[in-house]
Amino acid sequence: MPDSPVVLAATNIRKRFGKTPVLDDVSIEVRAGEVVALLGASGSGKTTLLRVAGGLERPDAGRVVLGTATVFDNSEGIDVPAEGRNLGFVFQSYALWPHMTVAANVGYGLRLRRIPEVEREAHVDRTLDRLGLTGLGGRYPHELSGGQQQRVALARALVYEPPVILLDEPLSNLDANLRESARSWLRETISTLGLSAVFVTHDQVEALAIADRVVLLHGGRVEQAGTPTELYGAPRTLYGATFLGSASTIPVSVAGDRSAAQAQVSAGGTAFVASRRAEASLGNDATVVIRVECVRVLDGDATPPPGGTVLDLVVRTSLYLGERWEHAFTLGGATLRAWGGSPLVAGRTYRVWVPIDGAWAF
């Protein structure tokens, strides 16, 4: 995929609503056959960026290119309206037209493209079949379940085979248990149909599971872009490290460098070794982020694995989460969380192992 042609590129997009900048010099790129997730907290500008790409929002500056055609460039005065961009767009609310049947909803894009009726009907039926909507063409949107509506919305967006489809939180309107099956269904459908897609989500699990590449947005800027494993396993910023996964955030003072890659830190007198993640050098005070799944509580006097620091910490509470327990230890003034298979006794001191490459200092 890295060498497939670029189907959508939005570069240096700026957009403000009134005085507040919502997108601040954001660039994204989608290659053929690739699924890109726009991930970020609510209000980070994901929807706005998607709407800019789709021609529904006019950016203040920047450039949008689809394939080889520039569809927006404010320095050249180009602004192709939404209907001229030939994209597929799936709205968060699905936005199915209530006065049209499912078949008419799905076939509308073909009608606009003047596909003859016979061919159109066959094509609509084929698309409905592919998306598991066989036989529902004659129904009206309100006669469908949420999951079916979501499929119709997708069918409507891809029936005229746009080079890219844009999806705004496609799963957020589904019930929690339906969402999990819809997640893998969506990933499968996108890859079997060989689609290129950008989808917006605030759910990190969704982004990591479905996307080939994830763009993390924060306050209208790109915090980090990369493969799901890069984003999860090697966050470059403190925000990225805390946004993804489940982690403890510990304020520390930096005692000194161990090497270019490691630092000796101390949280309220408890010293341990962390790996340096920030590009800038650490000051006297830093923040260490420790993923919960990296921390281990050692049994009795078991030998710790190499490459970590063993700390003697007091446990405050153990929470039962169903498949595991979550323990909260006091580390300096902060809380270090760890998972385990059995409850610990509150107030007792345990030996806790913190790996160097799992403790990220920013």
Place this chain on the structure above:
Amino acid sequence: MARSTPTIPRDAWRQATVAVLATIVLGPLLLVAYQSLLNGPFFLESSRLDLGAYRYVIGGAQFWRAFGTSLVVATGMAGIAVPLGATLAFLLVRTDLPGSQWIEPLALVPIFLSPIVVAFGYVVAIGPVGFISLAVKSWIGTVPWDLYGLPALVAIAALTHVPHSCLYVATALRSINPELEEAARTAGAPPWRVAIEVSLPLARPAILYAAALTFLLGFELFGLPLVLGDSAGLLVMTTYLFKLTTLLGVPSYQMMAVVAISIVAVTFPLVLAQRHLLGQAARYATIRGRGLAPRRLRLGAWRWGAFAGVVAWFAVTVALPLGGIVLRSVVRNWGIGVDLGAVLTLDHFRALATYPNLVRGVIDTIAIATIGGAASVALYLAIGLAQHRWTGRGAAAIDFLVLLPRAVPGLIGGLAFLWVILFVPFLRPFRNSLGALWLAYTSVWLAYGLRLISTALLQVGAELEESARTTGASAARVTREITVPLARAGIVGSWLLVLMMFVREYSTGVYLMGPGTEVIGSLIVSLWGAGGLDLIAALSVVNVVIVGVGLSLALRLGVRLHA
């Protein structure tokens, strides 16, 4: 920064709509303003710029007396109608008032009745020789009230404008998240404290808006003071304008223009204030809750008392005048001791059919309301679509332009259009055509109609339109295939409401009336001057019947009765 983008052609027709709108709205008003600065009629070569008319009118005691009366009427009206309307709204929306589903649509009836008809109804019911007055007189020997005076005028104006306040406050009360009230209940507040300390403050912007609206309507009042103030010599601003020619002995264009401009100078700031208040009301209404409707407050012992109060209001405001008209239209004469059976007759309706101008008036009223109303709604729809989801500078211009007609009472609107028709050579042949009247109606009801239309259009979710755009539909096709079909019910409803307003209308046609442009409302105004009570009664009944048909159709179709 000059940019050439493909969005410009899309905006071209929108700009054109703004231009048309500006011409219709500003043209007549500018002509009136210009006329007010002349020393003679605008169509005479010899007229010169001169402030004499202002000096004369504003220096006159009668102008200030009329202004004072208008002020008293408007203030009294707002002072009475708003508290009553808010109470009625609270009773209907938040309490277990018996039959509230029935009362609610009935309570709106006064909005659709022609004030001139209602005023006439009061005259024949409780005027000096009205049915009820005579009955009371034969019983206790005297009539203990005087219909022709300021107190009666204020009271009747207030009672007939209760529904306006009720509507806005009811809407606001419905949009309050019930959880806000429930939270107060669980915190320990008894229901009446919740009403006073939570619900009413939340509805306050709506109440203030209703007060500003009622005050404005009080200033624009014409039919009620024309009929009820007449014999007492009571003049308000509009009736002062109407009587100006009689008062001066000669038609004086510049004086009329000055009075018209003075009225607009008062009403326009009121419209601006209203707009500001509406913005605030909208901010409060966004706290809409999704939960079930809140449990209604139990009135307990007060339940039937409240019911009786509402029924009494309805009896005095609707049943009394309408009953009076209907009865008056079927009796030959009336007096103490007259036997009803002996004087019953349909002669007045038969007589109606023998006057060609009255027959034309009825037919024209129906035509202008149905066909003309549809044409007006089509125009409002065009403007509404131009403004719909448009954030350009022109959209703000439309916003401003539609405010102006709200500040122009129908009487002045009609006068201004008459002058425009006389002023513009190619319009002169239309002087005596319904087209001229239609244009005036369309302009006077522009703000009302546009509000209905934009409400209907905004019911269509933005994403439904955007998804058609991303699917490849041009803006025009989105309008045709998505927006308009989805807003259809709202558009039909707007037509029915505009239809009723056009049937109800009486003041806009007053100056425009001539052979070929008679409508029921303005015929009643001119018959009132001439004293043809039998015919007025028959015409009023016809008018009420047409409104009734429109109203029941609207209710049958489930049209929301407010903009």
